[in-house]
Every structure is written in structure tokens, then in C-alpha cells.
Amino acid sequence: MKMFQYxxxxxxxxxxxxxxxxxxxxxxxxxLVESNDTVSVFGRGVQDLPNAREILTTIEVxxxxxxxxxxxVDYPNATNWRQRIKxxxxxxxxxxxxxxxxxxxxxxxxxHDRVALLKCEIIHEKNTGxxxxxxxxxxxxxxxxxxxxxxxxxxxxxxxxxxxxxxYQIMIDSPIKxxxxxxxxxxxxxxxxxxxxxxxxVAQPRYMALN
Numbered sequence: 001m002k003m004f005q006y007x008x009x010x011x012x013x014x015x016x017x018x019x020x021x022x023x024x025x026x027x028x029x030x031x032l033v034e035s036n037d038t039v040s041v042f043g044r045g046v047q048d049l050p051n052a053r054e055i056l057t058t059i060e061v062x063x064x065x066x067x068x069x070x071x072x073v074d075y076p077n078a079t080n081w082r083q084r085i086k087x088x089x090x091x092x093x094x095x096x097x098x099x100x101x102x103x104x105x106x107x108x109x110x111x112h113d114r115v116a117l118l119k120c121e122i123i124h125e126k127n128t129g130x131x132x133x134x135x136x137x138x139x140x141x142x143x144x145x146x147x148x149x150x151x152x153x154x155x156x157x158x159x160x161x162x163x164x165x166x167x168y169q170i171m172i173d174s175p176i177k178x179x180x181x182x183x184x185x186x187x188x189x190x191x192x193x194x195x196x197x198x199x200x201x202v203a204q205p206r207y208m209a210l211n
Contacts, residue, residue, distance in 0.1 A: 030056060034192055038199075041191045052149070052173035059195040060163040063202045065131040065156035067210040068164060069122065071202045072133045072154060075101065081201035083194055086113055097122040100138065115140070116150055130157040149173040168195065 030042040039059045046052035061068070071077075078088040086106035093099045103116045117140040123132040136151035152170030159165055168191075201207075 036192060039192045039195045046171060046173070052171060054169070054171040055191060057168045057191045057195050059166050059199060060159065061166060061199045061202060062163055063207060064211045065129065065158055065164055067207040068154070068156045068166065068198075068202055069131050069133060070207050070210050071198070074206075077201070081197045083190060083197070091117060101135075118150070128157060130155055132156075166195065166198065 028045055028047055030044050032040065033043045033055075034041040039057065042056045044054050044056075046054055071081075075088040075090065079085050082088075084106050085104070087102070087104040089102050091100040091102045098119075098121050101118050101120055103118050105114045105116070117138045118135045119138050121132075121134045123134060124130075125132070132153050132155045134151075134153040137149060139148075150170070150172050152168070155167040155169070157165045157167065
């Protein structure tokens with residue numbers, strides 16, 4: 001049962017559903033997993049971490065990096081566009097660019113909801129105008145353990161055509177070796193859906209004002 005709980009948690013933390021074949025993660029080079037006219041999803045393995053998997057997703061939106069950052073930090077609105085997320089709240093503020101959040105994943109019965117304590121950091125690249133929203137899990141009593149790792153970032157890069165390229169990259173490592181059949185059953189084009197939901201969410205008037 002514990003293995004099943006870990007496995008399900010891993011994939012729900014990745015905002016996943018049904019079609020990334022395990023073979024995409026056997027290469028250390030990015031492999032195209034899923035795409036449509038606006039979204040591309042890539043997967044790869046992680047050197048020296050046999051149980052780890054990394055996913056990169058891209059989309060372009062007509063909003064500014066500042067508008068996208070405002071969406072990221074609007075935690076009360078997170079449940080409206082992030083899949084399977086029950087709650088995101090600030091646990092501790094360090095300064096205007098660094099804080100911790102409690103990130104609660106809504107797992108189906110009979111599993112319990114899982115909490116991850118994430119360290120969040122905002123980085124402004126002056127030379128490119130890009131803004132990075134980075135996050136990494138921190139072991140906590142009621143959350144992820146020392147052997148579980150979740151980290152990644154959203155990078156918002158302004159383009160010459162007036163669009164902003166969103167690059168969502170995430171890596172997760174679990175002590176549980178997840179078989180390929182379970183990967184195929186649980187992960188899929190939901191990364192496409194997630195980016196489309198981000199695109200729609202940042203078009204709301206409250207964020208458009210920051211363009």
C-alpha cells in the first residue's frame with residue numbers, strides 16, 4: 001500500500017494523466033512526448049538518479065512575464081487552474097523574492113491528501129528580461145520525506161514578436177521504482193492541458209493589467 005501511495009503521489013505532483021511512455025525517460029536527452037499547435041512536452045531521465053524523471057513543457061502566450069509571475073504568486077487562485085491541487089498557502093516569508101508554501105495535492109479516496117513544503121524563489125534576468133519562478137521541496141514532518149525530491153521552475157522569456165515563452169521544467173525523484181506500465185497508465189497529455197489552463201488563466205483582467 002505504501003508503494004502505491006508513493007507512486008500515485010509522484011504522478012499527481014507532476015499534474016499528470018495518461019500517455020508518457022516509460023521509454024521517454026531512458027534517455028538523458030530530451031525526447032518529444034506530446035505536442036499540439038501551441039504546446040510541446042518533452043521528457044528525459046536524470047543522470048545518476050535511476051528513479052528520477054524530468055519533464056519540460058513550453059507554450060507562448062500574449063501576456064508579459066510580469067503578468068505570468070502575478071498568476072504564479074496568486075495562490076488563492078491556484079486551485080482554479082492547477083490540476084488536482086487542493087490548496088496552496090504561504091508558510092513563511094523570507095523576503096520579497098523568497099518564501100515557503102504548503103502545496104496540498106488532492107488525492108482520490110482511499111488515499112490521504114499529501115502536503116509538500118516548497119521553497120520558492122523569484123529570479124529576474126536583467127540581460128534577457130526573463131523572470132523565473134523556481135521551487136524545490138523541503139523535507140517536513142507532515143510532507144515529503146528526505147528521499148523524495150520535487151523541484152523545477154517556470155521561466156517566462158519575452159519574445160521579439162511580443163509574446164512570452166513559458167518554459168515549465170520539473171524533476172521528481174522517488175525512492176519507489178515505478179514500472180513503465182504504471183507510467184503509461186498515469187502520465188499523459190495533461191501537461192498540454194495544464195499549459196492551456198495557464199494560458200487561459202493569465203488572460204484574466206486582473207493579470208492583463210500588468211502587460
